Amino acid sequence: MLTRRDIGVLMVLAVLAAATALMQSYRAPPLPSHDRAIRLTISQHIAAFQRRDTQAAWALASPNLQARFTSPNGYMAMAEAHYPALFEAQNFDFNARAKRLGQYKQTRVQNLFLTDQRGKGYWVAFTMQKQPDGSWKIAGCQLRETKALNI
Numbered sequence: 001m002l003t004r005r006d007i008g009v010l011m012v013l014a015v016l017a018a019a020t021a022l023m024q025s026y027r028a029p030p031l032p033s034h035d036r037a038i039r040l041t042i043s044q045h046i047a048a049f050q051r052r053d054t055q056a057a058w059a060l061a062s063p064n065l066q067a068r069f070t071s072p073n074g075y076m077a078m079a080e081a082h083y084p085a086l087f088e089a090q091n092f093d094f095n096a097r098a099k100r101l102g103q104y105k106q107t108r109v110q111n112l113f114l115t116d117q118r119g120k121g122y123w124v125a126f127t128m129q130k131q132p133d134g135s136w137k138i139a140g141c142q143l144r145e146t147k148a149l150n151i
Contacts, residue, residue, distance in 0.1 A: 031097065034136070038098045038110050038128050041136045049079060049087045062129045062137035083143055086124075088116040098128065106130040107139070121146045 031039075041060055048056035057079065058072035069075040080087065092115070098108035107129050114122045127140035 034108070034130070035097050035110075038108060038126075038136045039094055041128065041138065042094075042110060042112070042126050045138055046086055046089050046092065049083075050089065052076075052087075060138055062131070062139040064129070065137075065139055083141060085114060085116045085120070085122045085143055085145075086141075088118075090115045090117050090119075092124070101127065108136075 045057060045060045048060065054072045054076045058066065058075050061069075061075060066075070069078060092112050094110065094112045096111060098110040101107040101109055107127065110126045110128055112124050112126070114124050116122070123144045123146050125142040126138060128136045129139040130136055
């Protein structure tokens with residue numbers, strides 16, 4: 001025969017099982033295609049920097065950025081001088097969806113948190129431009145060291 005205590009324990013277990021099932025069934029909504037494309041472009045850009053692949057990094061830069069630096073080697077030299085954390089990225093995390101930049105539908109800002117090989121944290125904001133062919137290219141980058149931890 002079940003005691004009141006047994007029934008109480010069974011009820012607690014039932015509630016915990018239901019809560020666990022509910023938590024496991026929750027899934028974040030899928031990202032829109034532009035967010036997936038932007039994240040892929042940024043990931044490929046960081047990977048190109050890490051490989052020191054000048055041509056691949058250059059190919060992901062927007063036409064405006066390419067016009068500003070005029071050559072792949074000039075672009076890579078600027079990036080190495082001003083954005084060393086991108087070359088030393090140990091890991092990075094996109095903490096939110098890309099945000100439209102003001103009234104410009106074809107320009108978005110994607111923020112991420114990056115940790116370099118020494119464990120330093122950085123907030124990075126990539127400005128992204130949608131190209132006529134539908135691809136997204138890097139149009140700018142702001143990098144700020146932080147003491148925040150990515151937990």
